[in-house]
Amino acid sequence: MRITFRDAAHLIRLVVVVLIAIAAFAGLRSLMVPETFGQYGHYRGAALEENRQRAVSFAGRQACAECHDAVVEAKKPGKHANVGCEACHGPQAKHAEDPSLKPVKPDSATLCARCHEKNSAKPRGFPQVAAKEHNAGMACADCHQPHQPKI
Amino acid sequence: MPQGRRDFLEQAGRWLFLTSAAQAALEFVVAGNASAAPNYNMHTHWWAMTIDITKCIGCGNCVRACAEENGVPKGFFRTWIERYDVPGWEMDRPDVDAPNGGMDGFPDKPAKGKSFFVPKLCNHCAHSPCVQVCPVGATFETPDGLVIVDEQYCLGCRYCVQACPYGCRYINPKTNTVDKCTLCYHRISKGLTTACCEACPTGCRQLADLKNPKDPVHDFLRTNSIQVLKPQMATGSKVYYRGLDGSVR
Known part of the structure; x- marks a missing residue:
């Protein structure tokens, strides 16, 4: 072993250069790679938290049922029991946080037609009507109550 | 002293060993440390979705709800509905249309053969082709089974848009980064269901947690004929369709 290192003075310079290179690499890497990169895999772990x-x-x-339990109860016997409130009434998180923000009452003519307008691609058993023949000019809510749609 | 081959190899080996050891030590030091997210343990979930084709009425509620919940720019879709019309026996040539992604519903037209709706969204594949091609690690599979995009890290190179066999990705014109369905990660991690499932009037779509033994998804998968989209691509898709016709691509 002594023989191998006898005139290795020139190698010391090389060692120093390599060490500086490694230190520079480590320094640059810690500056450029985000902190949570590699936490769960080859990506920035903090991105998950940001997304959540x-x-x-x-x-x-x-959340709707906490206040409007009477409506939920009224819906139960009807066909619309499992239809979510916001399926018709639209997104209401702001209203849930601040009940003084009153939501706009949906227009039944367009709303009912979205689901119940006749379409040849709809499943056979699904109740559908051609609005023009079924209730020309009339509002659906004149006969059907959306929360309990049976006449 | 002239250096022999043996000496050279010995020394080179020594240097190589040193640098790789130093590299390993550095990796250990430089890697970030884990910080637990409050109230949500992602290792106890494995998210999926079930879609019952026989229940979809093409109302477009899911498309609108998704756009409102996630601020999807006009003309782009994280979820959309396709109307299939398969004339006779030509299964490989179905008529497919999706006017505005089904957002405004579907105007009725006489069916040439059998006609039905197919809602689509990101399949949150367990072996995602889109993740494999990302050159920077801006899109990834999370420990709870979602495919998510890191908006801050994405270069907008569009590799993943081309790699997705389901066409679920788009470039957001505002940020110029790629965008896609997150399975409403901000909702499901708070115990809510996704916006599309919340708005679906027929219960055609259901969010499922495959790691939860009490989730009705297990009964659903066990008692129905289930298919995923493009099973031949072995993407490990986690959107399970009931009643999916063979003509659907």
Whole structure:
């Protein structure tokens, strides 16, 4: 072994250069690579948390039921029992946070037609009508109650 | 002293060993440390979605809800509905249309053969082709089974847009980065369901947690004929369709 290192003075310079290169690499890498990169894999771990922190705009039917339990109860015997509130009333997270913000009452003529207008691609058993023949000029809500749609 | 081959190899080996050891030590030092997210343990979930084709009425509620919840720019879709019309036996030549992604519903037209709706969204593949091609690690599979995009890290190179066999990705014209369905990560991590499932009037779409033994998805998968889109591509898709016709691409 002694023989190998006998005149290795010129190698010391090389060692120093390599060490400086490694230190520079480590320094640059820690500056350029985000802190949470590699936490779970080859990506920035903090991106998950950032994604989770976004605000919601649909409050969810549980939130609706906390105040409007009478409506939920009224819906139960009808065909629309499992239709979410926000399916018709639109996103109401703001209203759930601040009930003084009153939502706009949906227009039944366009709303009912979205689901129940006749279409040849709809499943056979699904109740559908051609609005022009069924209730020309009339509002659906004149006969059907959306929360309990049977006449 | 003239250096022999043996000496050279010995020395070179020594240097190589040193640098790789130093590299390993550096990796250890430089890697970030884990910080737990409050109230949500992503290792106890494995998210998926089930779609019952026989229940879809093409109302477009899911498309509108998605756009409102996620601020999807006009003309782009994280989820959309396609109307299929398969004339007779020509299964490989179905008529497919999706006016404005199905957002405004579908104007009725006489069906030439069998006609039905197919809602589509990111399949959150377990072996995603889009993740494999990302050159910088801006899109990835999370420990809870989602495919997510890191908006801050994305270069907008569009490799993943081309790699996705389902056409689920688009370039957001505002940020010029890629955008896609997150399976409403901000909702499901708070115990809510996705915006599309919340707005679906027929229960055609259901969010599913495959790691939860009490989730009705297990019954659904066990008792129905289930298919994923493009199974031949082995993407490990986690959007399970019931009643999916063979003509659907």
